Amino acid sequence: MQIKMFKNKKGFSEDMIVAIFFIMLLIPIYISLDTSIESSIKTPLTTTDMESSLLYDRLTSSENSIFYVDEEIGRVYSWKIQEEDIESRFTEETLNRLFDKDKNSDIAFKLHLKNGDIDKVIYFKKELFEIGEPLVGIEGSRYSLSINPLPVSIVSPEGAEKQATLTVYRVVSK
Amino acid sequence: MQYKLLLSKRGATQKIPEWLLIPLGWLFIIIFFILIPLLLISDDIKENTIFDRNLLVADLATISTALSNKPVDSYIDYPGDTLWFSYIIEESKVKAVDGSNILVLESNHVILEDKNLNYVYAELNPKFKNDIPSEENLIQPVKIRISKEENVVGYENLNAD
Numbered sequence: 001m002q003i004k005m006f007k008n009k010k011g012f013s014e015d016m017i018v019a020i021f022f023i024m025l026l027i028p029i030y031i032s033l034d035t036s037i038e039s040s041i042k043t044p045l046t047t048t049d050m051e052s053s054l055l056y057d058r059l060t061s062s063e064n065s066i067f068y069v070d071e072e073i074g075r076v077y078s079w080k081i082q083e084e085d086i087e088s089r090f091t092e093e094t095l096n097r098l099f100d101k102d103k104n105s106d107i108a109f110k111l112h113l114k115n116g117d118i119d120k121v122i123y124f125k126k127e128l129f130e131i132g133e134p135l136v137g138i139e140g141s142r143y144s145l146s147i148n149p150l151p152v153s154i155v156s157p158e159g160a161e162k163q164a165t166l167t168v169y170r171v172v173s174k
Numbered sequence: 175m176q177y178k179l180l181l182s183k184r185g186a187t188q189k190i191p192e193w194l195l196i197p198l199g200w201l202f203i204i205i206f207f208i209l210i211p212l213l214l215i216s217d218d219i220k221e222n223t224i225f226d227r228n229l230l231v232a233d234l235a236t237i238s239t240a241l242s243n244k245p246v247d248s249y250i251d252y253p254g255d256t257l258w259f260s261y262i263i264e265e266s267k268v269k270a271v272d273g274s275n276i277l278v279l280e281s282n283h284v285i286l287e288d289k290n291l292n293y294v295y296a297e298l299n300p301k302f303k304n305d306i307p308s309e310e311n312l313i314q315p316v317k318i319r320i321s322k323e324e325n326v327v328g329y330e331n332l333n334a335d
Contacts, residue, residue: 018191047232051236062245064291100288
């Protein structure tokens, strides 16, 4: 058996040249077969943007969200937040249950509630948001950002309403 | 051991080194017995099962997610053709099963559940003429109803007995 892996006095061995010839011939065949099979079987079907919109819809319309719900008729007032609910309901725990933190891995939220007296920020998947937000807009980045400012009323226990802005930031990783 | 190859300009033969024969042999086996057959059936897979099931799974997961958002009781009867597949709904997941080739498609499309709700998971099977689940033996496909009542999201096959 002849194994000449290294240059002999005349340069490359003949065995080496044959080996390189075969490898050069087979590598493109192998790669083209592999990629063509993969591209035929795996048809891309991405629904991340739709899922992001659905979660935004859930935030604004679900009775389990941060907004005031009239328990008697089950109506969600998606422009009202009870002042006493800001500590108990406007929380990251509410978002984690609402969006199923353990399963959702591609969408992050930041909610910023602000008026003269109140300035509160909560996150859903804070780590993903903080990684993704600075990369939005950079060429080749897989992150996108949506910003939805919502005018809301903060209702005091006495029934007085104060105007505020709830800004919803969504970072989606594609 | 020497293997001859007609490559030499001088009329002499070239030797294929033995160390190259083993990987070459495996490469040929992989290409001719695995990759080429896979390539030949890939169109079939794509047209008939993989894409359809992926689409159905994504569709059902999205509808379940959407229905979870509703603040009132409601239901959706899935309007699409569910073909001859069975559907297994588990936590945050829909699987479409093609019994004829025992392929289970676990898609990346998850149901984004609202953890304030209760989900009643189910396995929904179509009716076949005999025990062989296939397109040819299909009598009635699954007709899926996804419903939200009070705080419970459930799945039902309307064609079940």
